[in-house]
Structure formats: C-alpha cells, structure tokens
Amino acid sequence: LSLNETCLAGRDSGTLRKQAPLWLKLEAIVFLGSNTPNSIITFWISVCRMTRVVFLHPDLGIGGAERLVVDAAVALKSRGCSVQIWTAHYDPTHCFSETQDPNLHVKCVGDWLPTSVFGYLHALCAYLRMVYVALYLVFLSGVEYDVIFCDQVSVCIPVLRLSRHRKKVLFYCHFPDQLLTQRKSFLKKLYRTPIDWLEERTTGMADMILVNSQFTAGIFRETFHSLSSVQADVLYPSLNTCTFDQPSTEAQSLEGLLPEGTSCLFLSLNRYERKKNLGLALEALAALRSSLPQGQRAGIHLVVAGGYDDRVPENVQHYTELKELAAQLHLEDCVTFLRSPSDSQKVALLREHFGIVPVEAMYCCCPVIAVNSGGPLESVADGETGFLCEPTAEAFSKAMEKLIREPQLRRDMGQAGRKRVQDRALIGHHLCSLATYTLESFRMAAIHLWLRCFWSRS
Structure with missing residues (x-):
C-alpha cells in the first residue's frame, strides 16, 4: 500500500475518508457484518481517528539513536499521527532543534533519579529511570495512546503491559546492550547476569521488534537465543532531507572553525565514545600526511565532530584522550575537535568534500570511507559511492589519498552516492516502513478493542 492508502482519517472526521486503508474496510466487513450497531460504532471510532503514538527514550540528547527517534516522530506527525516523546532526560540547550517545536510534545519525567551510583551501576540506573517513566505514563499521566515506540531499553515493556486497555508496543533495538559492556571482573559478571536476562526476557514481550540493519538482525538472533523464533524486522534509520535541502549557510556556520587555506576537508562524525x-581517523590522517609531499599537506584538515555531554564521564575522558593523541601525532594544527555541533554546522561540514556518516554523506554528494563491517556494508557501494576498508590507519589513509589525488573520482562518487540514496528510496522507503509498522500495530489494537466490545455484549 502507498502512504496515501495507509493514512487514517482525522479525529474530527465523521466518516471513513478515501485514504482509509483497504485492510480496515475488509476487516470491517468480515468482523462487523452481523453484529450490533453499538459495537460497530465503537470499532469505527477507534479506527477513524488519528493514531496516537508515544515514543519512549532514555535520554533525548544528541546522538544517532536520538536522531532516529526525532526523525521518526516528525515523520509520523507529518502523516497525521498524534505524537509525543517521553524521556527521562531532556535539556533544551543540548538537543535536536526539532524537539523545540511546540507542535512536537516532549515530556521529561524522572530526571531526579540518579544516572549512576558513585560512577557505577549505569545500566541499573537507566533501567530504573525508564521503568519510572513507564509507570508515570501508564498510571499518572492520563495520556491516551494507541501505540508505543519503545527505544533502546526494553525493561519498561512489562510495565506498559499493565495499561487498563493493553496497547501495542514496538521495540527498536539498535544493538543488544549486553554486547556493549565488558566483563573483566567476577563482580561485573555477577552484576550483568540478571540485567542481561531481563533484557532478553523483556525484549521478547514486545508486540513487534525492529532493528536498524540486517547486521544487527543477525547479532540479535545470535545473542538472544530464546528469541530465535521471533521475527525482527529491519527498519533503517531515516533521513530528514529538509535539513540538507535548505538554502546554504556554510559561510556563517563554518566561520572561525576551519583554518585559512583549507583545500581538502575530512569529517569524522560520531559521539565521543571509545x-x-x-x-582511527587521527592515525589515518597522520599516515596520509607522511605519504604526501610537503606541498600537498598544507590544505588537508580533519574535523572530529560529535555528540558530547558533560554529564557522561566517557565523553569527557575520551575527548581528552583524543586531544592527547593528536598532540602525540603532531596534528594539533591539522585537526579541529567540535563538540555537539549545531545542525547548521553539521550540514555545512557534510556539504564539504568528505563524510563518514554514510547516508547523510551520500545525500550531500560526499564520498564515504567506512569500516567494512556492520551497517556500512548495506548502505555504501564499495568503489562506487566510497571505500569500505579494514579498520587500520594504512587502509584508511590509502583511500583518503586516492580521493585527494583524483578530484574527478571524488565528484563522481559524490554524485553516485546521492543517486544511490534517491534510487534505493533510502528516505521514502524508511518512512513508508515506519508508517506501515505503526499502522499495523494500531490495526491489531483496534481489532482487540472491537473483540472486547463484542464479547462483553455476547
């Protein structure tokens, strides 16, 4: 079905509009053909209004997971859904600009709960904070909703099941949390055992599970053995093209950021996490400079930009470590470290010559150099829209040198990247998929509501 065919009628509509999904019309005929007028009215009231979606996210800061949630919320809202984002932490000075739109409701509860205990128990505290958010939403908020999009932390799903009228829960798995931590001591293993069990158990309680790539889907099956029979659908992160299609403001956004004479800019865009x-970007730059003659080195510059939060010790520590590494490699004048760049700065940088954020970079006509594993294998065409390399400084520096020495190749790869994004519908397809998953969950909820009404009258 196209997006137009899967749109639901607005809340104030008294009849089912033309855009109402065909499956609703068919199921109405099948399920409601011989039943009472009141039950029919109840069913259609639940169907003929906008779908109400609540997003749950642990920390609505600046990062890839947050970008996905915000883009998904904006996308569903643009398709007529009523959308709210609930989180345990939200700082208006450290967030994506879309969340400051008064039409996108963001609710923060439980921020008074600790994020750690003396620098430890981060996972446990994150779980408790999300459980509190879920409890508040279900029992204290008075908010009516049809579908919950639960992101990252699954432990709150059992709480969401306590709702008087059970709602459908979509869980989005970026990567199994238990694989993102080390277990070097017996105490750490003991601490993680119940948390890992809870993660697997509660993930399986979702009505629908989504992952961000085929790579993650494979890791999901390998990690959660008890969920081997559960289908995890792939929903790739979407891209808000409006941000990149706005009139150019590079001059203002990059003023004072880059040294004069910069002729070739490389960009590494990631959170400040180990x-x-x-x-690797710093080591590759050092290797590149050593392989070029003195005259070609002068205009090469690297910008390391990404999400940074003073509240997160690892962000602070790793930023210092990178500065020290740059000094050891004698790159102080060749590298700019940018913490939590603004949207305009990010777009301006991506409109330059190179990017390591695959889909965004390709849409901005930037060739991509990435590690040949994980998500980039599914988005980057090696040798066509960029280079997929072994995670070594030598491999990356060779790819960087090739782009410097062959300007036409750089331009051709940039154009091929944008065409790949457009041709493969990496934008519209993701939005359509999200709408389909959400409406499918709403469809199940509406049918369950009708069945309750039917049996209560039987």
Missing part, C-alpha cells in the same frame, strides 16, 4: 574508534 567504541566509535575515533582514534
């Missing part, structure tokens, strides 16, 4: 391997 697992992102940001040091």
Whole structure:
C-alpha cells in the first residue's frame, strides 16, 4: 500500500475518508457484518481517528539513536499521527532543534533519579529511570495512546503491559546492550547476569521488534537465543532531507572553525565514545600526511565532530584522550575537535568534500570511507559511492589519498552516492516502513478493542 492508502482519517472526521486503508474496510466487513450497531460504532471510532503514538527514550540528547527517534516522530506527525516523546532526560540547550517545536510534545519525567551510583551501576540506573517513566505514563499521566515506540531499553515493556486497555508496543533495538559492556571482573559478571536476562526476557514481550540493519538482525538472533523464533524486522534509520535541502549557510556556520587555506576537508562524525574508534581517523590522517609531499599537506584538515555531554564521564575522558593523541601525532594544527555541533554546522561540514556518516554523506554528494563491517556494508557501494576498508590507519589513509589525488573520482562518487540514496528510496522507503509498522500495530489494537466490545455484549 502507498502512504496515501495507509493514512487514517482525522479525529474530527465523521466518516471513513478515501485514504482509509483497504485492510480496515475488509476487516470491517468480515468482523462487523452481523453484529450490533453499538459495537460497530465503537470499532469505527477507534479506527477513524488519528493514531496516537508515544515514543519512549532514555535520554533525548544528541546522538544517532536520538536522531532516529526525532526523525521518526516528525515523520509520523507529518502523516497525521498524534505524537509525543517521553524521556527521562531532556535539556533544551543540548538537543535536536526539532524537539523545540511546540507542535512536537516532549515530556521529561524522572530526571531526579540518579544516572549512576558513585560512577557505577549505569545500566541499573537507566533501567530504573525508564521503568519510572513507564509507570508515570501508564498510571499518572492520563495520556491516551494507541501505540508505543519503545527505544533502546526494553525493561519498561512489562510495565506498559499493565495499561487498563493493553496497547501495542514496538521495540527498536539498535544493538543488544549486553554486547556493549565488558566483563573483566567476577563482580561485573555477577552484576550483568540478571540485567542481561531481563533484557532478553523483556525484549521478547514486545508486540513487534525492529532493528536498524540486517547486521544487527543477525547479532540479535545470535545473542538472544530464546528469541530465535521471533521475527525482527529491519527498519533503517531515516533521513530528514529538509535539513540538507535548505538554502546554504556554510559561510556563517563554518566561520572561525576551519583554518585559512583549507583545500581538502575530512569529517569524522560520531559521539565521543571509545567504541566509535575515533582514534582511527587521527592515525589515518597522520599516515596520509607522511605519504604526501610537503606541498600537498598544507590544505588537508580533519574535523572530529560529535555528540558530547558533560554529564557522561566517557565523553569527557575520551575527548581528552583524543586531544592527547593528536598532540602525540603532531596534528594539533591539522585537526579541529567540535563538540555537539549545531545542525547548521553539521550540514555545512557534510556539504564539504568528505563524510563518514554514510547516508547523510551520500545525500550531500560526499564520498564515504567506512569500516567494512556492520551497517556500512548495506548502505555504501564499495568503489562506487566510497571505500569500505579494514579498520587500520594504512587502509584508511590509502583511500583518503586516492580521493585527494583524483578530484574527478571524488565528484563522481559524490554524485553516485546521492543517486544511490534517491534510487534505493533510502528516505521514502524508511518512512513508508515506519508508517506501515505503526499502522499495523494500531490495526491489531483496534481489532482487540472491537473483540472486547463484542464479547462483553455476547
């Protein structure tokens, strides 16, 4: 079905509009053909209004997961859904600009709860904060909703099941949390055992499970053995193209950020976390400079930009580590570290020559250099829209050097990347998929509501 065919009628509509999904018309005929007028009216009231969606996210800051939630919320809202985002932390000075739109309701509860205990128990505290958010939503908020989009933390799903009228829950798994931590001591293993069990158990309680790539889907099956029979559908992160299609403001956004004479700019865009391997970009730049003659080195510059939060010790520590590494490699004048860049700065940088954020970079006509594993394998065409390399400084530096020495190749790859994004519908397809998953959950909820009404009258 196309998006137009899957749109629901507005709340104030007294009849089913033309855009009402065909499956609703068919199911209405099948399920309601011989039943009472009151039950029919009850069913259609539940169907013929906008779908009410609540997003649950642990920390609505600046990062890839937050970008996905915000883009998904904006996308569903643009398709006529009533949308709210609930979170345990929200800072208006450290967030994506879309969340400051008064038409997109963001509710923060439970921020008074600790994020750690003396620098430890981060996962446990995150679980408790999300459980509190879910309890508040279900029992204290008075908010009516049809579908819940639960992001990252699954432990709150059992609480959501306590709703008087059970709602449908979509759980989005970016990556199994238990694989993102180390277990070097016996105490850490003991601490993680019940948390890992809870993660797997509660994830399986969702009505629908979504993952961000085929790679993650494979890891999901390998990690959660008890969920091997559960289908995890792939919903790739969407791209808000409006941000990139706005009139150019590069001059103002990059003023004072780049040194004069910069002729070739490389960009690494990731959160300041050790697992992102940001040091690889610095090591690759050092290897690149050593392979080029003196005259070609002068105009090369690297910008390391990404999400940064003073409340997160790892962000602070890793930022310092990267600065020290740059000094060791004698790159102080060749690297700019940018913490939590604004949307305009990010767009301006991506409109330059190079990017390591695959889909956004390709849409901005930037060739991509990425590690040959995980998500980039599904989005980057090696040798066509960029290069997929081994995670070594030598491999990355060779790809960087090739783009420097062959300007036409750089332009061709940039154009091929944008065409790939457009041709493969990496934008519209993701939005359509999200709408389909949400409406499918709403469809199940509406049928369950009708069945309750039917049996109560039988």
